[in-house]
Amino acid sequence: MQQNTTESDLQSFLHSTGDQFDEEKQVIGAIVKSLLTERGRVTNKAIILSLIAELESTNDIEQLDVLRNCLEIVVGRTPDDDK
Template sequence: MQQQSSEADILEYFKSSGDLYTTETEVLGATIREITAAKGHVTNKAIILHLLAALESSEDVLQQDILRSTLELVVGRTPDDSDI
């Protein structure tokens, strides 16, 4: 049985990485705050969808790189759905 990573686990992973993911940690924190304000709770799926929407709407190449990096890290830390 695979253990589910929560958004808190993902954020903690980012924070524990030191300066390596400083910008990505800031983006993830802002994403979690925005989702919490809008929906009251956060899921890994909501984080991924929010980052995808931000990536698609951004025209700033640097911001796109940061969003893409954050998204890759979140997806890498999120276990696959066992029922798919």
């Protein structure tokens, strides 16, 4: 269930942005595909951790900007934890 919510929320948001976040769409799409292959499910936490790992392992300034934007998008779309 988390997988569908995460994917549909992100897909809806990214689809609504048109061409504005093309590179971010590709990065997030690749991460989602990788998580589905490796774990069989996708959560916002897993996407965030994957993005952080990518941020820590790259030195390319342009790629860092794209990854930061991706992280902002995912964190912004993450629902608050239930208390």
